[in-house]
Amino acid sequence: MTEQTKAPFISFKFDVMTFIALCGAMYLAYTAHSANMENTAKLSSLLSKYEQTLDAAIAGDEVTLKRYRSNIKKTLDSLSPKERELMLALLKVDAQSKG
Structure with a gap:
């Protein structure tokens, strides 16, 4: 009699290339997020300066x-x-x- 082996429900395979690709994707996502946050801060600062200029112009x-x-x-x-x-x-x- 031969015994059938049951395939595991979830299997994990460690692949170095997949790990490197995952790390690269995470790094790219982080750098894109950082750049977006920096641009958002610059835009917010610019809008604040514009608002102050507009307020001064209206008040004047x-x-x-x-x-x-x-x-x-x-x-x-x-x-x-x-x-x-x-x-x-x-x-x-x-x-x-x-x-």
């Missing part, structure tokens, strides 16, 4: 500042009481974080 021009305030008031008036409360809370937090 009385006509534009008056129109800006009017538009903000119209926007707030068009919101529901709950939305208005949330928007004012967000503006307050934003002002505190900049101050």
Whole structure:
């Protein structure tokens, strides 16, 4: 009688080339992620500088500042009481974080 050997349900085969390829793929993914994070930080900094420049330009021009305030008031008036409360809370937090 011959005994049949049962194949294992999960088998692992250690292959050096597969290991090297996996390490290479992980390294490439890490470097791509690092580059993306660096670019995101640069973009965020650029947007922040743009926002500050725009705020200064609006504050420096009385006509534009008056129109800006009017538009903000119209926007707030068009919101529901709950939305208005949330928007004012967000503006307050934003002002505190900049101050």
